[in-house]
Amino acid sequence: MKNVLILILKRSGASLITVFIISVIIFIGVELLPGDVAQTVLGQSATPETVEAFRKELKLDLPPHIRYGAWLNDFIHGDFGNSLANGRPVSELIGWRFANTLFLALSTAAIAIPLAILLGMLAAFYRNTLFDKLISTTTLSFISFPEFFVAYILISLLSVKFNIFPSLAIIDEDMGLGSKLYAILLPSLTLTCVVTAHMMRQTRAAIINVLASAYIEMAEIKGIKRLRIIVHHAFPNSLSPVINVIAINLAYLVVGVVIVEVVFVYPGLGQLLVDSVAKRDLPVVQASGLIFSIAYIFLNLSADILSMLSNPKLRQSQI
């Protein structure tokens, strides 16, 4: 157990360092803006006084490492600066949008992960059957489809043709959980299709790999029942690779969420990020980019830790 603990600590430490480096990169990225940030943002027509005032506001007159320190300190304390577009505090803009994105992502993960594992297992056990081929073809198509294609097909079918779900996922803070879930059903379904397809294919491959091991053959030769072989011998050893697969595919969730939010005009962090990039509203881009990256690193970290805990080779008897 001690070994595992050290491994986990090491892995967490590495993540922390990565977060730090990423914050530096994001900060430098803005520094690298060709020419003067203030000038670029305000445009050529701005008077020198406005530019100077703006420089002060962005603290551009201070040396970079001090500005980085101040920026990071503010960030940790939840002060992300003010939006260049409308002057409002970034934290105010981000707050509930982040919660919305998290809500959408988590409810999708809650459907997609179990579904992907189930389908992947079934396809692996019944490999090369009609069922397997059907599933493989379907998932291959979904992998090839851009997210917005899936989204528009769902919209034109379920909301335009049959009028079951709203085509826009509009939610506000006062809505109850039920109506919120109803509102995000289409975006969530879109994401589920895409994410499940990726996860399922790799889960299938991971389990087929385990089923080909010598110890599975040994269990068959020992005359163990098929169901028990699957549950007792294949499953514990598949956990670690399958968790890895899920971790890798969470990337599709993070990317997909941005596009789906735009399609459904969902008030989330992704939508905000895309808008701000178009408007070159740098403080918002910085903050939401960093939050996305931290969330992503955290997801990967937790998956890695779970994968370590389920790796039998790291287990030790207490003798």
Place this chain on the structure above:
Amino acid sequence: MNNLLEIKNLYIEGFYEERWHPIVRDISLDLKRGEVLGLIGESGAGKSTIGLAAMGYARQGCRIVSGSINLEGIQLFDATEEDLRLVRGSKIAYVAQSAAASFNPSHRVIKQYVEAPVHHGVMSYKEAEKEAIEIYRRLFLPTPEKIGYRYPHELSGGQLQRAMVAMAMSCKPDIIVFDEPTTALDVTTQIEVLAAVKEITEKMNKAALYITHDLAVVAQVAHRIMVLRNGRLVEEGETRTLIKKPKEKYTRELLNVRALRETKAITDKMDVILEVEDVAATYTGHENVLEDIDLVVRKGRTVALVGESGSGKSTLARVITGLLPAIHGSITFLGKELPGSLKKRKKEDLRKMQMIYQMPDTALNPKQTVRKVIGRPLQFYFGIKGKKAEERIKDLLRKIELDPDIYIDRLTTELSGGEKQRICIARALAAEPDLVICDEVTSALDQLVAEGILDLLQDLQNKTDMAYLFITHDLATVKAIADKIVIMLEGKIIEQGEKKKVLAPPYHEYTDKLLASVPEMDPDWLDNLLNERASTFI
């Protein structure tokens, strides 16, 4: 006559190269209670396939076509999956070659022992656990009460193999199939497993099929032996008769492997090709895997470097070739001290020291033709190209006894294992070396093929006066070809000298143990050895 197992006219096919090929043809055998039948043959003989078929099992890509498999009155050939499942593990059990891969890494060893008896309803969990400890004790496993509660990766190879023999016994089956249970082990560990097999077959009176490629090993445990080749029966007989009076030529060849060759005397006056002095090496930086290594290789002679896995013999080869620079000590080659690192060595020095590897499959680039493999050193070292190169390549192919017109444009993947190893020799030969390092060059080959390679190497040495540094774990090979022997243990040389001195009394303690562990063709060898050990123990 009461046969436990009767197989009649068995045919099995395997699916490869897009169609079904016969891999076992018309094999019949029977097995009585308390009897051990040895199945012996080279790779491709179909022996493992027969062993599994005895349980009504065919691997993926194989199918049992026809024949009858009668196990204690149950016909397995056309039995349902459920009937087969009830028989497997309970009436007939299997011990695989690689215990490390055959144990589920997720569960404790004893849990995997208990699984079969509990699920076949033979006994309760508690009873099975108790029996397991008892059997672990009988199979000489250390701390039998505790060892089962470990995970497979916490046991050594030899322990795991014995734990698997124990696991096969868990339902008290009448027959056990041993499939090369000692092949992956060192000789000294092999003895432990063989002793365990003997314990089961003799003292517990079980019938067994013992599958191996090593006639000396099977002679120790089997009452009867069947010699197989390409899925067909070559010869069958009582162990002692078969060994003393083999009828077939193929059996005689198997018996004659590693016949002794001439040993050449070594004198101090002969030219020194390689001298290693006081060398130490490390992979990690703090723990030395090699220490105090001194050895001399002389012109036209063969020095055999012997040791078990982990003894550092292959590491020494890496140090000599410059892949792993030594932390101190010197390597003198043809009178000049070589730089430690490969990159600093001169092309001419690299040319004069060539290497041949254990696995001919990975030693040759699968995307290259024989022409390119052999032609490259000619071009690289001597600048020979075009027509002249073709002449030289053909010449080299003739030297390694392959027909140049057939082989020169073949891809290396289109060659057999023995042919590949010959091409590796030709590649080394093309550089016209003074020293060839042979790293376990025969271990991955079938015995008769290996024999041919040893003959070729010997022949080439006589013609060209090359020196060989021959690395191996196999003492029989050493006896066959070495002029001088260097024995390594845990990174140190513990004894070295001319062959006749090292292999004659008084022995060094470890050398004695090594020598005593190599099975001899005498069926009484194991019994004598175990008795001897028991008496010295008392």
Place this chain on the structure above:
Amino acid sequence: MLKLLRQSPLSARIGMGIVLLNCLVAIFAPLIAPYGETSVVGDVWEGFCAQFYFGTDHIGRDLFTRMVFGARNTIVLAFITTVLSFGFGSFLGFIAAVKGGWTDQIVSRVVDIIMAFPTLIFALMILSVLGSSIPTLIFTIALLDSTRVYRLSRAVAMDIEVMEFVEAAKLRGEGLWWIIRHEILPNAMPPLVAEFGLRFCFVFLFIASLSFLGLGLQPPLADWGGMVKENAGAITFGIYTPLIPAAAIAFLTVGVNLIVDWFLHLSSGLHE
């Protein structure tokens, strides 16, 4: 090669047909298109008819014409980006695998950091700083994508590098380039060719997504992702115009994936 094609399964043939069709359209775009790329020729969102095969778009341009030119712009852009990403990534991957040591450590850590960002987020941030232009787009995506190529080619090269035939070449005294060119590359080809197909799909979808977000190719250049965005409003009126470019994107990626699947199946040596 011909024999291999004749043995190919139906799915792979369909895939090859799709890719071929797309390539032909892209190459002969000016000959096929009935109108100019940016000329307004009809009303807004006209239906399918003999004059406008796919109807018209949100400002009355012929959608079929836009689709044909879109094929050209999008495929060429994605292809250039993939080639760049592939060359860069596999070059570094091979060097890291063969040289090992510090070279490997440094490149691998940098790649780790880049990969710790979600790709789209990283791309969005770069584009917000540098603005969206075709060269920026190509280099940004190539850089991000090359990290994946790097990982794969390094892993593949590592597997080959431990083989004894590479060691034999090193012991012979061969240089780094010879080893990469003659020993590693020929053996790394099958997985890398398959990966090229996958990376092309990824890059193609990625560019489409950026264009869809309004940050890829800029109007009035025709581009499938952008065309979906421009016409997105139509969907709520029950007009399927935006589905046509979206389907075209899906169509091409399915085609490439079908070929890749067949190729992976071939090179894995599984014939069951």
